[in-house]
Amino acid sequence: MNKSSQPRLRFFAQASSQRHIPTQDQYLYRAPEAKFNIAIIGTGTIGQEHMRVATLLGRAHVHGIYDLEQHSLDAAQAEYSTYSVRTLIRYKSLTQACEDPEVDALFICTPNFTHFEVLKTAVQSGKPIFVEKPMATKLADAAAIVQIANEYSSFIQIGLQYRYKAQYVEAFHETLERASLGKVKTISMSEYRPPFLDKVKQWNKFNEYSGGTLVEKCCHYFDLINLMAQAAPQRVYASGGRAVNFLDLEYKGRRADIDDHAFVIIDYENGVRANFTLNMFCPDFVEEMVVTGEFGRLLATERFDFHQQQPATASISLELGENGASRTTTLGYPRVVEQSGHHGATFFEHQAFFDQMEGKAADCATPLQGMWAMIVASAAQESMQSGQPVVISELITREKLASLLAGKQE
Ligand SMILES: NC(=O)c1ccc[n+]([C@@H]2O[C@H](COP(=O)([O-])OP(=O)(O)OC[C@H]3O[C@@H](n4cnc5c(N)ncnc54)[C@H](O)[C@@H]3O)[C@@H](O)[C@H]2O)c1
The missing domain is CATH 3.30.360.10 (Dihydrodipicolinate Reductase; domain 2)
Structure with a gap:
């Protein structure tokens, strides 16, 4: 289990009685500065969960989003604006999302049958990649992903949280x-x-x-x-x-x-x-x-x-x-x-992912x-x-x- 290193009450900062504490006066409420930017590929149910969790955890900013459906992008952006004032880039293509130099890691949150194809593009980036479960729909594709991961310069984590x-x-x-x-x-x-x-x-x-x-x-x-x-x-x-x-x-x-x-x-x-x-x-x-x-x-x-x-x-x-x-x-x-x-599992999955990005030991799938x-x-x-x-x-x-x-x- 990944633990945060300092005492923090950053969740309490959201209480209605605490919003008057200005940023410069925060200590227990202040989240650490996010070190990373991530892009979310597929902004449906779980893509939106990853956006929410990443923001809550505060170790990464959601920098941009990509989806084939305008409606999914609109819904994700609308939900995001309820808890973040940051602007989101909407990528025009998968390659653009993966190759954005501002983005440090990619979260693949598309349907199961698309994971392998999306991943093949994502690995061209050399960035850490999170792929939702199941990694594929067929064992042959899962095996190919294991092979790719074995030879990959960075890491691939599966969403078995x-x-x-x-x-x-x-x-x-x-x-x-x-x-x-x-x-x-x-x-x-x-x-x-x-x-x-x-x-x-x-x-x-x-x-x-x-x-x-x-x-x-x-x-x-x-x-x-x-x-x-x-x-x-x-x-x-x-x-x-x-x-x-x-x-x-x-x-x-x-x-x-x-x-x-x-x-x-x-x-x-x-x-x-x-x-x-x-x-x-x-x-x-x-x-x-x-x-x-x-x-x-x-x-x-x-x-x-x-x-x-x-x-x-x-x-x-x-x-x-x-x-x-x-x-x-x-x-x-x-x-x-x-x-x-x-029920909190995704939060600790993100802790593990960003620990891995920082080269720390982590229990990741x-x-x-x-x-x-x-x-x-x-x-x-x-x-x-x-x-x-x-x-x-x-x-x-x-x-x-x-x-x-x-x-x-x-
Ligand atoms: N870890 C978990 O507990 C958990 C929970 C729910 C879903 N999931 C997994 O997450 C994935 C997505 O599930 P969901 O519930 O969010 O589905 P969803 O249908 O709500 O959302 C999927 C989104 O992906 C988009 N999409 C489809 N093909 C795409 C492509 N090629 N490129 C970009 N966007 C594309 C769709 O337009 C849609 O907006 C699935 O693999 C599912 O099994 C995992």
């Missing part, structure tokens, strides 16, 4: 650093949530543009499970499909084909067994991770009452029986951080980790289609990934 959610930071610490559970044996993860939201051109309702539900959304969870298992996946079986959502959605003459529920089982090389449950026809968001080891059980939860717009609640419970002290802890980041996006998450997701998609388990070594051979992976899970 759930690892910074408060409950998972604590779950990893408890399990992997304190080893409170002893050796981990089983991991059980679930997400119950409402359907995929509306998107520009409804790209997330189609397997072709999204990579499929398990790639598009669940790469987050497979990344978490991979990190917790600390081993390479060996075999994946999944059952799932389309039960409720978008059954009648037709966009430009094409029927939506995106799945809305799944059960996935993953066997890891070190004997850890994991499962993942997805249900996308629920009213609100509930995420859970249950980790069980030799000495006890850990439960990490997050609940977000979407309809009441209550702040999310997160907790971890440690149940150690006769092996130690059990406890339940409620977790949270400052409200302003949580509200900036993904690497392209290789992004590809491992995609390997599990793609195997699960394949298993749902065929009804058969997928042996990961066979998938790796078939997809010609062996030399890239060299048998290792990061």
Whole structure:
């Protein structure tokens, strides 16, 4: 977890009772001078979240924006003007955005099927690059991105920011650093949530543009499970499909084909067994991770009452029986951080990105980790289609990934 180095109350500076404190009199309220300029490519839902979070964090200015849609640019600029007085450059082309000498880093926030193509232009700049998850829709493209990253003069970070959610930071610490559970044996993860939201051109309702539900959304969870298992996946079986959502959605003459529920089982090389449950026809968001080891059980939860717009609640419970002290802890980041996006995870993702830019050690999702998450997701998609388990070594051979992976899970 990345920490700020000085005591600051810069979030309190936004309180209505504190706005009279002039800049020259600020100490606790003053944000550090931003060292970097970033350009946002794709100013939809997550592009706007990155603009908001970058501004809140204050380590970088949003210098310019690029999108194919005028409407997305207008909406992003209007939202930006509610919290910043800075002017934004609107780039006329992707190349212009990437090559702007004033810009130090690029954030690719376009739909999944565009990531690889946009990235190919972005790497010509030699600048640090952030690419939203999933890194690609196909494993072959993900592998090509890992190859590009291996040879790149700067770095590429993938937008797998759930690892910074408060409950998972604590779950990893408890399990992997304190080893409170002893050796981990089983991991059980679930997400119950409402359907995929509306998107520009409804790209997330189609397997072709999204990579499929398990790639598009669940790469987050497979990344978490991979990190917790600390081993390479060996075999994946999944059952799932389309039960409720978008059954009648037709966009430009094409029927939506995106799945809305799944059960996935993953066997890891070190004997850890994991499962993942997805249900996308629920009213609100509930995420859970249950980790069980030799000495006890850990439960990490997050609940977000979407309809009441209550702040999310997160907790971890440690149940150690006769092996130690059990406890339940409620977790949270400052409200302003949580509200900036993904319950604060995106804020800490930015900390990690800018730490990496400054050459500091940071826990950032690497392209290789992004590809491992995609390997599990793609195997699960394949298993749902065929009804058969997928042996990961066979998938790796078939997809010609062996030399890239060299048998290792990061
Ligand atoms: N990390 C997370 O938790 C998280 C959350 C939401 C979305 N995402 C990811 O972010 C990406 C964008 O999702 P979104 O929800 O913002 O979608 P969105 O539809 O709201 O916005 C996408 C924007 O990209 C623009 N766009 C499309 N192709 C483009 C191109 N070639 N060049 C420039 N702009 C282009 C669209 O016009 C649109 O404005 C997806 O990969 C998605 O999976 C990640």
